[in-house]
Amino acid sequence: MMKIALIAHDKKKPEMIEFAIAYKYILEKHELYATGTTGQKVMEATGLKVHRFQSGPLGGDQQIGAMIASNEMDMVIFMRDPLTAQPHEPDVNALLRLSDVYRIPLATNMASAEILMHALTRGEFHWRELEHLKNKQK
Numbered sequence: 001m002m003k004i005a006l007i008a009h010d011k012k013k014p015e016m017i018e019f020a021i022a023y024k025y026i027l028e029k030h031e032l033y034a035t036g037t038t039g040q041k042v043m044e045a046t047g048l049k050v051h052r053f054q055s056g057p058l059g060g061d062q063q064i065g066a067m068i069a070s071n072e073m074d075m076v077i078f079m080r081d082p083l084t085a086q087p088h089e090p091d092v093n094a095l096l097r098l099s100d101v102y103r104i105p106l107a108t109n110m111a112s113a114e115i116l117m118h119a120l121t122r123g124e125f126h127w128r129e130l131e132h133l134k135n136k137q138k
């Protein structure tokens, strides 16, 4: 079971909902986390259980970043809006940066999110389970 973060900027929320509906059969096997509004919308549209953090501009990206920093998050699906300025851009950048620091599989658009889902079903992220073991030994 992987811990997966779902995050979508406002203009990308319809796409995130489409994604969550299409891949519900995969997502339901995992532990889901989301920023506040994204989580709410995904839950309403799919009935999936999602642990919701604060809304992004109020610190949600940072809360997910904190999980990444303790190497607890296994995958991040972040439907970013590259065409709209975000008041919390530093938080967004920090989340993307930490994903790279910890080599966390990260998708920032639908096309790559789908690839991550297919890779997940093929077992290509089993190496993350070694990280889970390391976390337990800490």
Ligand SMILES: O=C(CO)COP(=O)(O)O
Pocket: 007, 008, 009, 010, 034, 035, 036, 037, 038, 039, 054, 055, 056, 057, 060, 061, 092
């Ligand atoms: O702004 C976001 C990510 O940067 C998303 O936050 P919400 O899911 O609360 O809209």
